[in-house]
Amino acid sequence: MGSSEKTFRIGVVAPAGVLADHGLLDRITAFVATTYDGSVELLVHPQCRLAEGHFAGDDAQRLAGLLEYGDREDIDAIWFLRGGYGSNRIAETAARRLGPAARRKKWLGYSDTGFLLSALHRAGFPNVAHGPMPVDLDRAVRGREAVARALAWLVEGHPAALEASERADTPKLAFNLTVLSQLLGTPLEPDFSGRVLMIEDVGDYLYRYDRFLFHVTSNANVRRCAGIREGRLAADDNPTAVFRVPDGGLVADWCRRGGIRYLGACDIGHDGDNRVVPFV
Numbered sequence: 006m007g008s009s010e011k012t013f014r015i016g017v018v019a020p021a022g023v024l025a026d027h028g029l030l031d032r033i034t035a036f037v038a039t040t041y042d043g044s045v046e047l048l049v050h051p052q053c054r055l056a057e058g059h060f061a062g063d064d065a066q067r068l069a070g071l072l073e074y075g076d077r078e079d080i081d082a083i084w085f086l087r088g089g090y091g092s093n094r095i096a097e098t099a100a101r102r103l104g105p106a107a108r109r110k111k112w113l114g115y116s117d118t119g120f121l122l123s124a125l126h127r128a129g130f131p132n133v134a135h136g137p138m139p140v141d142l143d144r145a146v147r148g149r150e151a152v153a154r155a156l157a158w159l160v161e162g163h164p165a166a167l168e169a170s171e172r173a174d175t176p177k178l179a180f181n182l183t184v185l186s187q188l189l190g191t192p193l194e195p196d197f198s199g200r201v202l203m204i205e206d207v208g209d210y211l212y213r214y215d216r217f218l219f220h221v222t223s224n225a226n227v228r229r230c231a232g233i234r235e236g237r238l239a240a241d242d243n244p245t246a247v248f249r250v251p252d253g254g255l256v257a258d259w260c261r262r263g264g265i266r267y268l269g270a271c272d273i274g275h276d277g278d279n280r281v282v283p284f285v
Contacts, residue, residue: 016074019061022089033139068095075107087140088116096124119184135179136281147277168280179203179282186217197230205236207275211248222263232266237274
């Protein structure tokens, strides 16, 4: 980047869970500086270092940090620090209060921050995407690759960062299954009509995934989607019961029951291979 070119600034906020290791903030800042040789600047909001029980600050503090960085004219993109739980508590208010500068930004995250992504998409924000977050840097397997992929989309819109099972211009949405099940029937619920729906999850029992899929595929709005693609559903072992997966898998079975097209696999999940899915 030449001396006359503008520095690309990414604001990091934490709308959900508390960050246990604040050293990550130094590591991710150094990673960005090394990768982009000063042409990209990471601005970590002080709110990311707060703790209020489970949360990275109380609701008012998390909302204030998001609104401040979202509305700053000199910040080009917002990158959610991590998931956990809590973004649903501020999502509706944030989408209502964010101004014109926020609508020009890219917004990236996944897991619990799907509540915010859905609220922003529903409010007409054009550059919202499911994809890796700064906390992924510390993943033991391909964590740095995941973060580099996220940055490639945020900074350059690089097509190699995108999930490739569908064309880039195909209308689509992507969510953590648990989050998706919980946002249905709320003011955060998006319009699924004609869109490919991609789902992923981690760390729950198979029978609970089955329960969530029953809820999701029974929803009349979801049933208007163009079909469902299955990301990685990483299940925990249940020590007290064996859940037998139907032939073809849970997602295909519930798509059949709900009259929804099952479109096969997609490359998203709570792992280092998670790819970026812009909401279209």
